[in-house]
Amino acid sequence: MAYLLSELAEEFNLQLVGNPDASIERVAGLDQAGPGDISFYSNTRHKNALQACSASAVILSEDDTGLYAGNKLISGNPYASYARIAQKLHPRHRPAAGIHPTASVDATARIDATASIAQNAVIEADADIGANCQVGAGAYIGRGAIIGAHSIIFANATVHHGTRMGKHCLVHSGAVLGADGFGHARDAAEWIFIPQLGDVELGNDVSIGANTTVDRGTLGDTVIGDGVKLDNLIHIAHNVQIGDHTAMAAGCGIAGSTTIGSRCTFAGQVGVADNLVICDDAHFTGRAVVLKNINRAGVYSSGILLDETTKWRRNALRFGQLDTLYKQIRQLLKESDKK
Amino acid sequence: MAYLLSELAEEFNLQLVGNPDASIERVAGLDQAGPGDISFYSNTRHKNALQACSASAVILSEDDTGLYAGNKLISGNPYASYARIAQKLHPRHRPAAGIHPTASVDATARIDATASIAQNAVIEADADIGANCQVGAGAYIGRGAIIGAHSIIFANATVHHGTRMGKHCLVHSGAVLGADGFGHARDAAEWIFIPQLGDVELGNDVSIGANTTVDRGTLGDTVIGDGVKLDNLIHIAHNVQIGDHTAMAAGCGIAGSTTIGSRCTFAGQVGVADNLVICDDAHFTGRAVVLKNINRAGVYSSGILLDETTKWRRNALRFGQLDTLYKQIRQLLKESDKK
Amino acid sequence: MAYLLSELAEEFNLQLVGNPDASIERVAGLDQAGPGDISFYSNTRHKNALQACSASAVILSEDDTGLYAGNKLISGNPYASYARIAQKLHPRHRPAAGIHPTASVDATARIDATASIAQNAVIEADADIGANCQVGAGAYIGRGAIIGAHSIIFANATVHHGTRMGKHCLVHSGAVLGADGFGHARDAAEWIFIPQLGDVELGNDVSIGANTTVDRGTLGDTVIGDGVKLDNLIHIAHNVQIGDHTAMAAGCGIAGSTTIGSRCTFAGQVGVADNLVICDDAHFTGRAVVLKNINRAGVYSSGILLDETTKWRRNALRFGQLDTLYKQIRQLLKESDKK
CATH class of the missing domain: 2.160.10.10 (Hexapeptide repeat proteins)
Known part of the structure; x- marks a missing residue:
């Protein structure tokens, strides 16, 4: 099922820049997208992928409109808009009533x-x-x-x-x-x-x-x-x-x-x-x-960071002495203070 | 299905104080219990709830009988007696054979x-x-x-x-x-x-x-x-x-x-x-x-106590140096002994 | 379903030492094995069990052949050979097609x-x-x-x-x-x-x-x-x-x-x-x-070793001070260096 880009813009209340008659059939990642696909951009890590993207449209924020020359939908929350458009383009299979x-x-x-x-x-x-x-x-x-x-x-x-x-x-x-x-x-x-x-x-x-x-x-x-x-x-x-x-x-x-x-x-x-x-x-x-x-x-948070097992084991054994170490340090600090 | 308090006392071998003809239909917490309900008391945290309780009966230990003026069943193990009485009052739904x-x-x-x-x-x-x-x-x-x-x-x-x-x-x-x-x-x-x-x-x-x-x-x-x-x-x-x-x-x-x-x-x-x-x-x-x-x-036990992530991270990084810290303390103690 | 030991040796490409006509019906542990059973040996912890074993055959490595006087199949990987033979002797129940x-x-x-x-x-x-x-x-x-x-x-x-x-x-x-x-x-x-x-x-x-x-x-x-x-x-x-x-x-x-x-x-x-x-x-x-x-x-690896809860709790509380302890030790080491 295909929609015009203008239909999606209207339904999801997004500003459209580009060709309103672009036909959108499915969602895809910036890397994989081609004609008929809509993608989204929200992370500067994917800037290169955005600029190389050949999707029929990309959803992005107002701040990022300059990064992409193709058709765009401008959203205050590109990821959420993407989620809603994906639901529309890819409805779940419905068994008969x-x-x-x-x-x-x-x-x-x-x-x-x-x-x-x-x-x-x-x-x-x-x-x-x-x-x-x-x-x-x-x-x-x-x-x-x-x-x-x-x-x-x-x-x-x-x-x-x-x-x-x-x-x-x-x-x-x-x-x-x-x-x-x-x-x-x-x-x-x-x-x-x-x-x-x-x-x-x-x-x-x-x-x-x-x-x-x-x-x-x-x-x-x-x-x-x-x-x-x-x-x-x-x-x-x-x-x-x-x-x-x-x-x-x-x-x-x-x-x-x-x-x-x-x-x-x-x-x-x-x-x-x-x-x-x-x-x-x-x-x-x-x-x-x-x-x-x-x-x-x-x-x-809680927990211990991963380490090589041989190193971890040495440190893990010391954990059982932590209270003793604490007391020894306190003693050393006291002695140091006296001097 | 309702039972007389005396029937429950007899079946579960508990001493009854109060009205033997009180009708008991279901269990309830001390806070929620009303007429027809039986509740139990075993934790001093709930003393106020006990004293305000309007259950038809409460199960409690001999030591606690003075705490409640209403109908009581006295048990060596109020929680276990409660469990057994709850099983009787609330049998599982049984599908037909x-x-x-x-x-x-x-x-x-x-x-x-x-x-x-x-x-x-x-x-x-x-x-x-x-x-x-x-x-x-x-x-x-x-x-x-x-x-x-x-x-x-x-x-x-x-x-x-x-x-x-x-x-x-x-x-x-x-x-x-x-x-x-x-x-x-x-x-x-x-x-x-x-x-x-x-x-x-x-x-x-x-x-x-x-x-x-x-x-x-x-x-x-x-x-x-x-x-x-x-x-x-x-x-x-x-x-x-x-x-x-x-x-x-x-x-x-x-x-x-x-x-x-x-x-x-x-x-x-x-x-x-x-x-x-x-x-x-x-x-x-x-x-x-x-x-x-x-x-x-x-x-x-084992494990690490929860902390705010920023503080946890600082300490977690030090865990990887614990064996080194141990050795440094041992060295400091040695030096301190020499003096 | 029973197999001759020679049949198993041939199918799984293992050297047979002993009676090729021994009848093998099932697998068993070294301790439990008796006539009709085949067992395997790969861990020196079980040396005594091997020597007392009355299986009809044992699978073991070339290095270990001297440890057992009975019928043997010699394998470069006794455990894997055992797994394959067990699959043959004990096929899964197969429902009808x-x-x-x-x-x-x-x-x-x-x-x-x-x-x-x-x-x-x-x-x-x-x-x-x-x-x-x-x-x-x-x-x-x-x-x-x-x-x-x-x-x-x-x-x-x-x-x-x-x-x-x-x-x-x-x-x-x-x-x-x-x-x-x-x-x-x-x-x-x-x-x-x-x-x-x-x-x-x-x-x-x-x-x-x-x-x-x-x-x-x-x-x-x-x-x-x-x-x-x-x-x-x-x-x-x-x-x-x-x-x-x-x-x-x-x-x-x-x-x-x-x-x-x-x-x-x-x-x-x-x-x-x-x-x-x-x-x-x-x-x-x-x-x-x-x-x-x-x-x-x-x-x-990561994680903390088990301890009695009372001891663990003392050490666990110190974990939250680990970064502070680290800094105190660094300070003590500096002072110690100065002297």
Whole structure:
């Protein structure tokens, strides 16, 4: 499907410089782009690529218009404009509306007529599947779960009973929403399971990555705010609350009852202990471990830098003597002061 | 379903103080509880909440009876009593017994008449599904697998051939039991796969979290003891052995052939190297890395505390000089001694 | 199925010492082996076990032939020979060729007549399933995906549209290939999804572990080379490239657009940041974090060694003062020099 450059400029409210009738069919990187392609520029590292680019149009900022002689769309945020134009040029494949004959849909479930329920999908009693939703092959939707309009539950994802989600959510394959939280009381050596009676609630525009797990609450719900983006293989424990537009890269783990603010970012494999409070706009670098409340917006880290193993080992052994070294230095400083 | 407080006291062997005819319908937190609710108290942090609580009854210890004027159940372990009462008040939803018409059950599989086999579940040849078991939608039970009575295999879990489990086990959605262990022999640049011929064996009362993987043994089995509780996204490699009542929080990884004792606890994202032996009653804080045998019960840690990234970076760079610093201090101490 | 020792020697090109007519039925460890078993020896730690071994034959190196009096196969690489012989003695269970009646196969998909499509498997339009492939129960193969000959897609694995794989690949249960890469552009507080238009490409002899995720590329593909072995619960982000015969243990995470060389090894839970280049033959110990390019083959580490928590905490607190300690030592050294 091709669009005129002028159509894109109008729809996305961008200033057009150049040929309004240029035909745009797809997005491409500056290096690969050719006729029919639209690309974007936002990083001076790619200045040479921009100048050599033969795309039919490039999206760039007003400050950078001088860098490119071809057709341009001028945007206050070229990357975001690119994302929106890419969505328009490359819409997801849409399966036909309707319920595949191999799907198992309970008679009490409400399935919007515009929704698509794929092969072997299972929809339990009282579930509610909104307009234009897609439930993928082999996906499971438990009793009373609510899937907001325009959401996609990908193949082999599992959404347990009582989970509620807003509109335009994505739940990728293998994700599990609403499994039991990990709650046990110790009785002598034995662990006694504590029934997990809360649910999972997702806002609008939430994305849950492949094989990510969001457990149901113990009492009360696990709550994921609007626009939250979770990558793959993340664990969100029972009764965690995540504020709007927070994003986490793959492999993060958030322990029970921790509350995370809005607009936070977590790089890969960050771990957060239980029952903490993290404020808005806190950012964590890869593999950070968070063991206390974060009360101030900022960037936080922990960890050790990579080294050759032989050198690392020597230093790592000294770590175990760090408190002793500290005391020795203090002693030396005292002696030095006396002189 | 409501019970008289006296019925709960009798069944769970607890002393009742107050109105034996109080009607109890559900559990609730001290803060939220009202008529019909039972709550519990075990932490002085919640003293105010206890005193303001309007539950129909509270479970607490003998020492704390003076803190609450309402109906009480007195327990040597209030949290454990609460867990058991919660299980009674909030039994899991039980699907009807029988095999759903969309399930694929091999003619040689043995399915107890009280078991429930859900939509699209697959049960292979010679598998054995015990009394009152539930096999969830889309779950897979391989050839000859044995699922002990009262166990639940949740939707979209995978239990490969030969896996055996005891009674009252829970295998959450997306968990994979009995996939190939990761065994390869190097031959020049190439890796030659070593057939993984052992099985997975779980004891009674084992819980396996969502998307957790327990690999089959190479020769001999991977063995998980009675009452072991594994949270989500945990990896248990081939031939690992885990002792009774050990618990692991989400994201832990245990490498091949390591043996772990009983009653150990692992906080989130702990990693344990291969071929180690960890004694009973060893406890590991979050993100600890275990590279050697643990021979003594206790609490173990590793890792670096979180800091603002700018400060962390300065210190992290110094870590690479730690052995040099050690030597400089030793030199300074020597000189200082000479004087 | 039993073989004569002479048959194995001939097929795998090994020198036979002893009775060529010894009947070999299965592999076993040196400790457990008895009549009908073949075992291998390659580690002096097991010398006693070798000498006490009652296997029908042992595979060992020329240098070690004097250590064992029984039947032997002499190999330049006993472990690799053992792996190949184990594959011959213990072939995988092969389901019958053909499409199970409960599978959903699109009319435009090409299924080789020798392939086996199990219960409830779903094969979408234009997918291509090669000779002798097995698609397990509940597995999903998206539009246009290509599964090379002799590959196995295990139960409940998900292979999204456009994924291509070579011959003899293994995709274990719960693995997800070709889910959306994690790409979003920030626009004020909001994240705008960037369509992920590339695919996933696996070479020949690739193994993907249970619940591992390999995301599709943004523009261009995510590429996994020949003979790459990925263990369970690994995350491979969009546009990562992994060279031939690299192996990763469970829990590793590789961020977007990073390129990894050939013959690298990653122990468990290693994390690699985005947009890096790692050379051939680089090796990483467990839980290493890689934040910069690696240009030289070698062994790399990071992390802190385990300690008792009370001792660890004292040292961990000092880590935050490391830069200060460094400066104090420098000062002391200066003063010491002056004297």
